[in-house]
Amino acid sequence: MNIHPSKQQLLDYCEGALNDVDGFTIALHLEQCSECKRLVSELEHSCADSVFNAELVNDSSLNIDEGFQNMLATITDLEPTGALAFVAPMRHNATVTTPNGKTFQLPPPLSRHAERISDWKNYGGKVYSASIELDTQARVNLLYINEDAQVPQHTHKGEETTVILHGGFSDEDGHYHVGDYLVRDASHKHAPFTQKGEDCLCLTVLTEPMIFTQGVARIFNLFGKGMYP
Template identity: 30%
Template structure:
């Protein structure tokens, strides 16, 4: 710990390296992405001009395609529902249909994007961390879509102390991770602030947090983790009961 004061933790102002997939952006633009994943996407967009541009491009293509479609009979109430949805859209939060509003000013004050703060009802100092063991802590984010929550979709913050590892695991479903502070390294690569890690059952990894500061991530999952390493006994630490 003696070196702690001499370690200059320079805020990483560079653009993220690991981005959202086109599929995620398309689903987000179409409003078909689930709430937990949408929160990760919206949060990454506040930190990434490349993905904001890509979203704009996809929205423009979608708009052009829509304009060339033959007129269709709308079901009763469809137009009203669409207009109501547009009216209630929070462009800084969810659902979002326009990318231009994702200003990159989130990083100046808090590590938590505004959309996340809104869900938590406050900033990082209000987060009620729950210890999982080995110094790893988590804080559940309550989703408003109870059907998705019942179907096993979750969003939570995860905090891993500097230099510590998350047990080896794979995923039965999909997992989206956005790094909000610090970094981690796994078999796939190094992920730092603003980066998105997209995992599924094909990825078996053991993320290790970088040195210097704890790694805080926003996570969206649609199935529990499955521990694959020798520490399988602590599986219950990661499975919500």
């Protein structure tokens, strides 16, 4: 794994400052990356300490022991409901089967949306996509690139975020592995491809359509609309 979210993105994740989709993609990366998971744990502790210390400064007249006891009493008086009723919820891992019959296990953040994954559609050649119907304006898809296949060269009107779930792929800038977290925008132009004996399952989020820059795929750029997978 070579590519990770920035420290600022991880801090925003800890503080709940990201939108739902960005938080979702970060959570998927954390499932695969022990390094970022450790950093998030450190940032969460730091954020908690900052909030706790700020509350003590803002209410210096409150005795620390008294404040702790009041907080503890409030928590223990809460009636657990819904997901909170489970002390240790089971981590259910759903699966997805690709058009060529391969079955992959989905990480927990994606498993909870398994019923919202549509049927696969052919994206051209040996590339397939399945949309995930989430409550967001961005387009969220599973993308499966079979072995020895290529996505037509393209750039982006907005941002494309990709998290690799299984396998890997390459483009003009290098090779990417499971867990890698890639963000591409209008300053990037690439043509992802897999090699013989290699395939790739990834999650992609597009805020705007792709713009194809080579070959017959450019027909999808008519009227400036571009194309979603």
